[in-house]
Amino acid sequence: MTAQTAETALTGQSIIAGRSVAGAGRTVSGVDPATEEALEPAYSLIDEQQLAEATAAAAEAYETVSRLDPETHATFLETIAANIDAVGDEITARAMAETGLPQARLVGERGRTVNQLRLFAAVVRQGDHRGVRVDPAKPDRQPMPRADIRQRRIPLGPVAVFGASNFPLAFSTAGGDTASALAAGCPVVFKAHNAHPGTSELVGRAVADAVASCGLPAGTFSLIYGPGRSIGQALAQDPAIAAVGFTGSRAAGTSLMAAAASREVPIPVYAEMSSINPVFVLDGAIAEEDARRTLAEGYLTSVKGSSGQLCTVPGLAFVPEGEAGDAFVAAVGEAASSAAGQTMLTSSIAESWQSGAAQLGEQAGVEVVGRGADGETQNAPAPVVFTAGSEQFLANPALHEEIFGAASLVVRYRDAEDLIAVAQKLEGQLTATLQLAESDHDVARSLVPVLEQKAGRLLANGWPTGVEVGDAMVHGGPFPATSDGRTTSVGTLAIERFLRPVAYQNLPEDLLPEPVQEANPWGLTRRVDGTIVPAD
């Protein structure tokens, strides 16, 4: 029903440098995971030759896109946002049908997507990300004069972005990676996730229309549908591609890392992969009955929201042994038991979740704390929370694995020393959360330095799901949470990962690019001789 509106408009084709192109390969269709019904139209998949057209057009567009003036550049990003808003209801309807995600979540996700584009437009206008540094000449310096040296960051080149299944908008066609690459001045070749092809087309058209109406080269953006693995590898290995943005599984992410490393010219891969987002529940946080109940309910809300299909879902909670801990776990069990399953994104994701949860349940020393009810639709398995002891957790790597969906493991710890020991054994994470009261600060103070080594974001008395898009956000972390912990995929800092520094020594003013000209025509804040000099 909801898909009807969109059907009329959708073509089932890729958009290669502004042209609608039928793929030369087989077709795939979106599927409503709540009903298993296929959605029209079928999408034809491109082959490697068609891919090469997209990457060649991106390479050609680079020369223009990489040197847009700030106003044109920012307006382009804002036009994408406006175009998305203009077809907002159609996008929501199609995305609901393709993903099973609820309307409110998708409306919120669309808001985040367009707000992100507008925030990045503001960064582009302001220009600090260009990293301009000026060391003026010192002709009289002894023993050697100093030349005039200027530095700025330039865009890396065309970026391949892979859509994520779990954020059909915010980590898909015009999502974080696309927005940050375009804001950096990099053309984008976007590979749609085959689980939401119609949503991708609606948004892809919004981007392509913005490219055209802003007078940019058509190759600035392409949206392609392809057979996941083969076209993904070809894209990462295409000589025209200078960087990769990816959100998805550890297997797919590491395979892209290997492909990029094996190129004649290796390129950066920014893959956001797997994280179990540990929550450290300290004694003071569960000392009182009310607090325990609130915390248990908050935990389950975070675990089951979007059917647990969020990168930052808390898949692991450390809870103290003893009476208060027992009471908290009992409250978690109650909350879990009353939770209902929600439709997952695809039947294969639901199957993976089922098998992952089943395997965890079979591990020695693992017990079920609470299990909810299956949802009424297809692919809506019951949320479940398990428990185990810290010794089991330390001994068994299977207890550290991400189960993508609404499942979580409560690990009981003996004391602060035990807690720090298990924290030190964790793999890299996107987030680490402390639940604490004033009386827990001493323990927390010992934990923080350990957690900084393990995660990209530390939280206190909140839940890691719901990632704020701002200047200070880090959505990243050490491997295997991401392929490259030196960066973030959410927030304005993400723009910088698609840039690299270039120095200009003694170049005449009229040969210098605008950002480093002495006249500073773009009014940029600059670091002059080591000191920040704000624009006038």
Add this chain to the structure above:
Amino acid sequence: MTAQTAETALTGQSIIAGRSVAGAGRTVSGVDPATEEALEPAYSLIDEQQLAEATAAAAEAYETVSRLDPETHATFLETIAANIDAVGDEITARAMAETGLPQARLVGERGRTVNQLRLFAAVVRQGDHRGVRVDPAKPDRQPMPRADIRQRRIPLGPVAVFGASNFPLAFSTAGGDTASALAAGCPVVFKAHNAHPGTSELVGRAVADAVASCGLPAGTFSLIYGPGRSIGQALAQDPAIAAVGFTGSRAAGTSLMAAAASREVPIPVYAEMSSINPVFVLDGAIAEEDARRTLAEGYLTSVKGSSGQLCTVPGLAFVPEGEAGDAFVAAVGEAASSAAGQTMLTSSIAESWQSGAAQLGEQAGVEVVGRGADGETQNAPAPVVFTAGSEQFLANPALHEEIFGAASLVVRYRDAEDLIAVAQKLEGQLTATLQLAESDHDVARSLVPVLEQKAGRLLANGWPTGVEVGDAMVHGGPFPATSDGRTTSVGTLAIERFLRPVAYQNLPEDLLPEPVQEANPWGLTRRVDGTIVPAD
């Protein structure tokens, strides 16, 4: 003779976390390349078990070193510099004996090394590299309140640094990579280059003494002597190591890249490898006889200085066809013919140069423009300049290869179009240089965007050798010039490559690290809600 002074003091042992340690393996000795005489003492090489002691001590030191207050941290760097100055003459004498480099060069290189440490100390005190961002809470924001989110950069962890043969001070024990890693707050395990073991020990002791006198954990710095390839691979694959800094050959650099990528937890490798540093001579620069002569002499000075053993030596010059170009090439030939060979660093480097230069000379269409005289010492081959046409250059990859030493290739081009075509075919470079007059600006304006894609630093009317250590410098560039073009190995920006961002969401003030505390005890400049707010 010069080695005598040092001999009395040198132990021939590694310094592992402050202890002088005899290696369990075979020994190597420094060799005076001018005479082929071995220098005392012999250095015993450590095995993998001894290496593990160094990396474990570095991991243990991290907790302290990573959170030094700015004053202690800066004083540590300054103490290293002072300790090096205190044994300056001894270092110069030993380095002359081990490397064959002239005194003035080594005195200058030592000055650069200590100035760099002092510059980095100033950065550490000032603190902008910590990248502090604050997004204050907005409790009343609709539809959702915003939490307080703060970001800073933290040190990656222990860094493995490999000494380079060609800069026994500035890219060795306390050189760029060590200085930037220590400035970032990362402990360093330094693998000495076996071509200058005594110089490494003298400087290593200066660093270790500074560690001790500043009260830092002994594992903050280790200096190890090991069998190059095997201990290098073990170091890059050691689980305690979080990043690698390397300057050397493309073969060794790519082998470290592969080792780091194949780890269970991959780590960044910053390898500075190979570059031929093209010079683009435009018509106006050689229109007049005097200018031609000055330019030809400057070119040869840059080619033959330090026997051409600099990363930024101009191994390639593009010169227009026609009379002025012919006259310029003739002047280059004269300058080359009157140049005398200087001692190279080692006999194997001299042999590699001989074979590389011989191979280049045998390529179809390549001719000798001028060849100087062999020097009077061992391993001092005559500088040589070759020439070829742009068609040969485009057709033959052998003409693009680095020959480490005093050799250069002049490629003749037909016109601006031809010049841009050959520029587009270049591999990644550290530098690209324009020699031009006012009349050449139009051509240069077309070249600049091409060269930005190829190099980390663009110069006009100067020579790429002699790398300024400052805030705006970029000593980096696309692969194969480096393994990671997003960074620099010279200048203050180098500190940032050993850092990664971490966000703190809603953490109580007393649990926040000092750099992100609301009280701002370190007086840092911060980005608050997207706007830079200077410290009081």
